[in-house]
Amino acid sequence: GTPLFAALATGSKEAVETFVQAHAVDQPPGSRLHKLCSQYRQDDDRINKFKRNFKLSNRRTVLSYLAELGDSDILALVLETGRFEANSKDDDGRTPLARAAGSGREAVVKQLLEIGKIEVDSKDKKGRTPLLWAIENGHKAVIKRLLQTGKIDINSKDENGQTPLSWAAIKGHEAVVKQLLKIGEMDIDLKDKSGRTPLSWAAGNKHEAVVELLLQTAEVDINSEDVNGRTPLSWAAEYGHKAVVKQLLKAGGVKVMHKDKNGRTPLSWASGSRLGIAVIKLLLETGKVEVDIQDKDGRTPLSWAAEKSDEVVVKQLLETGEVNVESKDKNGRTPLSWASWSLMGLISGRA
Template sequence: MFGRTALHVACFNGVDIKDIKLLLTIGEVEVDCRDKDGQTPLSRAAERGYEAVVKLLLATYKVNVSSMDNNGRTPLFRAAGGGHHAVVEQLLQEGAEVNLVGYHRRTALQAAAGGGHLSIIERLLQVGVEVNATVAEDSGRTALQAAAEGGYLAVVERLLQEGAEVNTAAAGSSGRTALQAAARGGHLSVVERLLQEGAEVNAAAAGSGGRTALQVAAGGGHLSIVERLLQEGAEVNAEGGYVRCTALQAAAKGGHLTIVKCLRNAGAVR
């Protein structure tokens, strides 16, 4: 099913290592075979964090440690996104390419940042990962944008220390900056940190959505962020989005009456 061999299934399900060894001795097993999604047994095992299985597959010397599936994801990407530090280390020791990008141009750093996996981020930084790499898909984000939207303050802090660009807009249709991403997620502490770093409070998203951080926060019902952005000089009557709505209109549409009052008090007129 789905083009998966018995070895694919065993590596994904984490069956007894003895059974996997047995599979490897039966006939001429293709250790690096690809399923319908382009994933290899190594990729499946890395995704699940099965250290012993990964070690066994690597020991065959018949696997491509940096093979990409149909979505451009490598075993390292999957291990990093899943927070599997030991597997990440195994793959790096075997020469996994840390900045490799595929069809969706995602890197392992972006995967780790989106999951808030700080220890993996530290390890990737040690081996020269590109901190400001962007992805070229519709939901394309930098590592900083991914961490900001997830509310991972420690990761945001570490990436900023490493020189992450705070005002870069995401690739693709969203076009969000890290500040807009944090505002969307309702993460006040991250918003505060990004403002300290010089985030542009009135920048509009570069994508087709085109909303400012204030409009995003108002529409999401995040009162504390709305108040903080207003303190920072957010333009209360700026228009954005597909229908050119204001923060007041976004709050009203979402039924956030407290935010409507807050915006009115700040001078919102439409």
């Protein structure tokens, strides 16, 4: 690959032609390689994808770069020489197809798939397939082509246990989620290594459209727990995703008072986060919330809000008339004690 890299880096069509022709000497004049070379020579409008300041790495193959940059013309020439393996992996374990898919190079993906011997579902060192790379970056056309091969394990997991649907949910790619949900073999509630489902990720990342699509399937466990016992509502509450909390509450069946492994409820998480102000009112309005409930450390939502010196949340909780301002946690600290400690920290930090 080094001589070709050198030829490409010069930006000279003649240098590339010289390289390819050297590999075509034993082939008849009417061969496909000669035809491709002729077409390449006659293309005066061609834009060189390799600039003179392009940095090449010996960790990558020539096909890897050509696929990622979308240089289908030279890729065709190189493949036709028969000197390069279309399924070759770079040092990251990624194939040319994976590089093209991740960069959204639909023409190159089509070109590689037409070879017929391409490993469509090949995993790299992180367990990620070309489909996962395309999904992460939301390349719908590439995703469609890959799915049409019929050679995709739609529930394939990467090293973190995340599936194609997980990645689409994490990134909030609504159109991609729609594409995937049309596939019958999809396991919508598969958990990753942290125990989180696509719904959990979509809820925690404020992807309302994706949350709605997943809820509409009627196949998701709305109260699915991750390894820490946290639910989609817990994640949405902590980050103050008001619209998502509304969606989850409206769906019905959601456990508003669910305790995670630390004994914290969605209200507790919302109260302890400056982002949670918007959802506290929604949670209180359900009429199903025990406002003064203690977690495993004996701390209440008021305690968490006091630590953050969050006056608005403290006022919301006090106005319920259901909190014990003298409630002590396992260390004997009251909400007032936490508020004082927080204020002292703020003062000393500015001193």
